[in-house]
Each structure stands twice: as C-alpha cells, then as structure tokens.
Amino acid sequence: SAVLSGMRLSTELMPMMGQDISTPRKLGAFVMALNPAAFGSRDEFDAGMIRYLNALRRSETREGGTVLAPGDREWALADNRHSHGVPLDPATIEAFTRLARTHGLPPLDPIRATTR
Numbered sequence: 639s640a641v642l643s644g645m646r647l648s649t650e651l652m653p654m655m656g657q658d659i660s661t662p663r664k665l666g667a668f669v670m671a672l673n674p675a676a677f678g679s680r681d682e683f684d685a686g687m688i689r690y691l692n693a694l695r696r697s698e699t700r701e702g703g704t705v706l707a708p709g710d711r712e713w714a715l716a717d718n719r720h721s722h723g724v725p726l727d728p729a730t731i732e733a734f735t736r737l738a739r740t741h742g743l744p745p746l747d748p749i750r751a752t753t754r
Contacts, residue, residue: 639668 640647645666674683677678697705719725726734731746739743
C-alpha cells in the first residue's frame with residue numbers, strides 16, 4: 639500500500655523512536671472497500687466468513703495465548719467501556735468539570751468517569 643499511496647517502503651522509513659521526531663516519516667495508508675455481493679451471494683459470503691473465523695479461532699496458540707480475529711479486541715473494549723465507562727486522565731476530567739461549571743451543567747458522573 640505504500641506504493642499506492644506514494645509513501646516510503648517499510649525498509650525506507652526512519653525509526654519511529656529517537657532524537658528526531660519532527661521529520662515526517664511519510665507513512666501512508668491504503669483502504670479498499672469491496673461489496674461482497676459483487677462476487678457471489680451474501681449467504682455464501684457470510685457462510686465463508688463464519689468458516690474462516692471458526693478455523694482461525696481454533697488455531698493452536700502459544701501457552702497462555704489467545705487467537706483474535708480482526709475487530710475482536712476492539713469489540714471487547716467497546717463492550718467494556720459501554721459497561722464500565724471510558725477511562726479519562728485526571729486533566730481531561732478537570733477540563734470537563736470546568737466546562738460543565740462554566741455552562742451550568744452537572745459535573746461528570748463519578749461512576750462513569752474513571753481514571754487510568
């Protein structure tokens with residue numbers, strides 16, 4: 639995708655860490671969206687994806703490891719944040735508190751505003 643987006647190849651990238659953090663790294667991204675229905679029926683696609691995910695999740699792991707499919711970690715995090723709130727750093731909580739006070743709004747719900 640680097641070539642398609644006009645960016646540097648991975649072997650040409652500057653280190654991400656180090657003294658020079660101001661020089662642009664010329665990282666790029668290429669995104670392609672496909673309509674599965676253009677290649678076959680939706681039922682065939684869904685069945686194929688279920689087979690793929692089942693096979694992936696049955697893969698052997700290292701001891702203590704877990705196999706994750708794309709999106710698994712994000713869905714789990716979204717579920718956790720829906721149930722337990724979004725962690726906020728103390729500076730953000732204070733900024734929201736000041737903003738609420740300025741506009742006569744109630745402060746953050748302390749149960750939903752957790753710190754990290």
